[in-house]
Amino acid sequence: MDEPTLRKTVFDTLRRIAPEVTPADLEPAVPLRDQVDLDSMDWLNFLIALHDKLGVDIPESDYQKLVTLDDVMGYLKARCG
Amino acid sequence: MKITYREALRQAMHEALAADSRVFLMGEDVGKYGGSYAVSKGFLAEFGPERIRDAPLSELGFVGTAIGAALGGMRPIVEIMTVNFSLLALDQIVNTAAVYRHMSGGQFSVPVVVRMATGGGRQLAAQHSHSLENWYAHVPGITVLAPATVDDARGMLRAALADPDPVVIFEHAMLYPMEGELSPDWEKADLRTAKILRAGRDVTLIAYGGTVWKAQEAARQLAAEGIEAEVLDLRVLRPLDDATIMASVGRTRRAVIVDEGWRTGSLAGEIMARIMEQAFYELDAPVARVCSAEVPIPYAKHMEGAALPQAPAVVAAVRQLLAKA
């Protein structure tokens, strides 16, 4: 999956949970949950949706690696090529 | 104990005459004739001509004399045959008795009691049948009473004589032969409060003197239709007991005033105004009144009956207020 497609998938997933988000306004290096009002249930649903679409398994121990949009993109890119 | 209204008045005066030597009775035909409504029958023989004084046909003269006697320390009771005739004494009552305390800077008071008959229903025609209580209730400086029950007929005179200022008592001519149960409470009669004679939740019938019994009759008829009317006997026409009136109207949210006076400028109008001022937001309907037709009271029996407030008119007014017409 190329990066633009992956980026679109991540944004689409995010917007299903937080419809008010404008992707262009998100700072890639600022913690995502600080920019978008996501509680732990939202965050879990976000990861579950990514898991369902991309087939990537995300162990709970890796949650702390996923903080910013850059983190998420990097993590997913490394696992779904 | 059953007693007539006339007997209750007689006992009250008898008690006063026996108890206080300053008390005397003066008026037209009160002595030899025993009073035009026979209230003072036998008094002349018992108390003598000094204290039971037949007066010449001059209301201005004998009311003025009584006021002078009161100023001099006596406790006169004056009887005037009807309120119509009392207009001849209006100057003495309004311009003298009512204002002397004020004019003398508090040095003199006028402890006179003026009793008079009022009202129609006895085919005495337009010069003997009117209800002019509102004329007196208009005037500051006097207390105006309208005993409707045997309790008040028996009890009010004592309180009136004890009052240091002039008191006018209206006795409805139709009530003299009325019989009633004298309750032990008669001695508590005061000169300030109205009284609920019958409790009800749907409408307050406000009445005084003779119309109290028209209101009671209307309440009985309404009860048969499931409408519970409260009957409020004003008792005192000046000063009006606003608190009791507003409390009752606040409960029932509707009021019909039954007043034998003519509508225009009536006491009923005054009470309506006070309800409007003090209980407007409690009301569920415009305040209504049943008054005498604005004609001189007719002589013919059926016409007189039609001109005076009657129970069916009160019932009809209540039905209209409750949308049950």
Place this chain on the structure above:
Amino acid sequence: MIEFRLPSLGAEMEDGTLLEWCVKPGDRVKKGDVVAVVDTSKSAIDVEIWQEGTVDELVLKPGDKVPVGTVMIRLREAGEAGAPAATKPAAAPTPAATAPARPAVAAARTPTAAPPAPEAVIPVASAGGRQRASPSARALAHELDIDLATVAGTGPHGVITREDVEKVAAARKATTAAPGSMATTKPDGVKSSGPGSAGQARAATPVERSLSMRSAIAAAMARSKREIPHYYLATEVPMQRITRWLAARNAGKPITERVLMAAPLIKAVALALRKFPELNGYYQNGGFVAGEGIHIGVAISLRQGGLIAPAIRDVADTDLDELMRRLANLVSRARALSLRSSEMTDATITVTNLGDQGVELVQGVIYPPQVALVGFGKVTDRVRAVDDGAIAVMPAVTVSLAADHRASDGHRGALFLAEIARLLQSPESLDGAADTIVK
């Protein structure tokens, strides 16, 4: 004639907007038939009728927004003739047009006549198109925030009386789950359909929904602070063991089966409530009524603003995995605004977990008629004294209780929090269904 009134279709429902009629005049209906679709602050709902008869009149038109208790349909019972005119207020009777002095004279011409028509009640001047209501009715309607346009008048000439307003208030009170709350129809955010418009009814927009939810929350919370004497307690609970335990429990599981900390927190509250029934239930009609089960309302904030606290039933008897599934399902349905009415009314206590927002302490407002609210703050690393007099850094959470002092006292509230703390420190006890738990 039967009057079918708009029923309450959920706890906070104060009013509804008629979207469409499913019946027309002349139709026969029986209990259970869907007669209309009504939009509430939550969703569009099929309204069933519970009476039987023939539709005589559809009182509302699509687009009308009316309070609960408003007459929607007039039904004829079997054998009752249609009488459309009878449902209208009778025309004002012509007042006797006699001059004041006339009645006696008129009566005199017919000696046997009854007393003349009374002039006791003078015809009132026209209200100029305004809805006529008595002063007392107006004052009461103002006090209760009831729109007089929704009240049917039974007084003379159709005037609204105090009793008419009291009836509407009583109907609303009886059908609204928040009894003391009198907040009702707020000025429409968007006027639904004015007279003469085509009456295109539609479901509420998000903006309208959020406005009406705001007013429902306002009513419930204002009532809570007005009526409930709250007391507040809080305690700090070490979360070291449970954090590790939950991580280990989740470690081997696919992401869809992992359990969030919220589930054991809710479970701990439910188990503790078994020993403190006075915190689980309602304060109603001057007394406490214990809940029939332990149904925990979970405060869920909505993305568009507002808050709902739908219930998970019988939490104490539910194992942790099932509880997590039900919680996830509830949150997603709450955010999609597709809750069932029972979920809106069943909660016997509320749990709020504001820790996700980073705060440490919640001092909650009880949701009436419940008697308690448990709050969890953020799990953070804190410095704590440990057994041997040393200090240690460990994760901890502050759990708080807001409780109704009419139903319970601080001493019992403190013991309740201590019980929650004890359960959270022995996480295994939270895992199974209740009957497998060893105390």
